[in-house]
Amino acid sequence: xxxxxxxxxxxxxxxxxxxxxxxxxxxxxxxxxxxxxxxxxxxxxxxxxxxxxxxxxxxxxxxxxxxxxxxxxxxxxxxxxxxxxxxxxxxxxxxxxxxxxxxxxxxxxxxxxx
Numbered sequence: 001x002x003x004x005x006x007x008x009x010x011x012x013x014x015x016x017x018x019x020x021x022x023x024x025x026x027x028x029x030x031x032x033x034x035x036x037x038x039x040x041x042x043x044x045x046x047x048x049x050x051x052x053x054x055x056x057x058x059x060x061x062x063x064x065x066x067x068x069x070x071x072x073x074x075x076x077x078x079x080x081x082x083x084x085x086x087x088x089x090x091x092x093x094x095x096x097x098x099x100x101x102x103x104x105x106x107x108x109x110x111x112x113x114x
Contacts, residue, residue, distance in 0.1 A: 023097050023111030025051055030080060040065060040074045046082045059084055
């Protein structure tokens with residue numbers, strides 16, 4: 001009589017397929033590099049390519065969430081934040097890219113998720 005032992009390996013699901021956002025001036029790819037179900041991921045990759053010049057930038061950032069009533073627990077997903085020196089790149093859920101330095105907005109474009 002044969003006995004079979006089945007070993008099931010549980011590997012966290014990771015989705016690195018990349019979300020794409022097309023704005024008037026930029027093609028952006030965002031890869032969330034955390035296991036599915038991780039809230040507040042701090043390993044999110046951004047690649048932005050300027051449509052006219054072809055210049056690109058690669059950044060590492062994090063997810064943005066509102067805080068629940070307790071002031072600590074992440075609640076509603078808002079989008080992503082990336083920094084390069086003093087420049088902050090926000091990509092929000094509605095497809096808006098905002099690039100700013102301090103109070104100065106350098107770019108604000110609404111795109112389409114593809």
